[in-house]
Amino acid sequence: MSRPRFNRILLKLSGEVLMGPEGLSIDPAVTSRVAGEIAAAREAGHEVCVVVGGGNIFRGLAAAAKGFERATADYMGMLATVMNALAVQNALEQIGVDTRVQSAIPMASVCEPFIRRRAERHLEKGRVVIFAAGVGSPYFTTDSGAALRAAEMKCDALLKGTSVDGVYDADPKKVPTAKRYETVSYGRVLSDNLKVMDASAVALCRDNDIPIVVFNIREQGNLARILVGEGTATIVTN
Ligand code: UDP
Numbered sequence: 001m002s003r004p005r006f007n008r009i010l011l012k013l014s015g016e017v018l019m020g021p022e023g024l025s026i027d028p029a030v031t032s033r034v035a036g037e038i039a040a041a042r043e044a045g046h047e048v049c050v051v052v053g054g055g056n057i058f059r060g061l062a063a064a065a066k067g068f069e070r071a072t073a074d075y076m077g078m079l080a081t082v083m084n085a086l087a088v089q090n091a092l093e094q095i096g097v098d099t100r101v102q103s104a105i106p107m108a109s110v111c112e113p114f115i116r117r118r119a120e121r122h123l124e125k126g127r128v129v130i131f132a133a134g135v136g137s138p139y140f141t142t143d144s145g146a147a148l149r150a151a152e153m154k155c156d157a158l159l160k161g162t163s164v165d166g167v168y169d170a171d172p173k174k175v176p177t178a179k180r181y182e183t184v185s186y187g188r189v190l191s192d193n194l195k196v197m198d199a200s201a202v203a204l205c206r207d208n209d210i211p212i213v214v215f216n217i218r219e220q221g222n223l224a225r226i227l228v229g230e231g232t233a234t235i236v237t238n
Contacts, residue, residue, distance in 0.1 A: 006156035006211075006227065008047040008123065011038065012146035012197075013161050015056035015084050017217050025056045026087045035091035037161075037223040038128060042097055044224060047123045049153050050130045051146040052088055054080030060138065074138030078105060081142055085111070085132035098127040104136030104145065116152050123153070143197035147204035158210050159226065160197060161217025166234030167194050181234045189236055196236055205236070212236040 017034060020027025042048050060074035085101045092099040100122045101111035111132065112118065119129045134145035150158045167189070170178040186206035189196050196202060196214055205212050215226045215233035225231035
């Protein structure tokens with residue numbers, strides 16, 4: 001099936017895609033490989049926004065279950081996303097890709113604050129813009145941050161890079177007969193509680209007509225393949 005061409009994309013990376021086989025939260029070799037994927041998309045002429053999660057370092061909900069106050073834990077989680085954003089920026093700059101980090105929580109000596117118009121200028125100049133700290137408020141996730149930024153930056157698609165190659169009707173690790181969707185509607189994702197992104201993120205994409213492309217970022221060269229309509233993925237759309 002042919003897929004539409006997306007010019008401006010938002011790539012959502014879960015924190016765990018930066019982890020390596022030795023269990024390092026941020027593995028430099030793995031981060032470099034992910035940066036290579038982003039660089040290839042940039043070289044192919046796409047305008048690239050990135051949102052990174054923080055789950056490889058800290059998750060608010062999990063910490064709250066162990067006794068942390070939820071809002072404080074969530075702020076810690078948001079700080080974790082800034083660390084990941086700096087790691088991805090560092091890896092991109094090492095291969096010559098101009099990159100800016102913008103955080104939803106202003107921290108002037110570390111990175112820029114999120115300013116939509118400034119982010120727009122960066123993209124026009126060919127820079128990759130990494131959005132950190134999610135939406136900047138507790139009780140949200142970086143999936144919601146990704147959907148929000150994709151809408152604000154008028155991205156043509158939200159690409160969700162995970163460690164599976166799409167959306168299945170059951171957990172493929174547990175159910176051998178599980179089937180992968182080629183396309184699936186936002187409504188089906190929400191009603192069947194399919195594991196794509198959290199419900200508020202999916203609803204925001206639906207309301208703003210932003211397709212969600214779920215693909216495996218761990219496979220070398222996969223982002224570039226997906227962007228030319230090849231490779232295995234699931235598109236969530238209307
Ligand atoms: N977080 C938050 N508000 C946001 C984005 C993130 O409070 O807008 C916190 C939340 O605690 C979350 C953590 O940051 O668990 C890390 O983000 P997330 O779990 O989305 O990362 P991922 O699963 O994508 O690695």
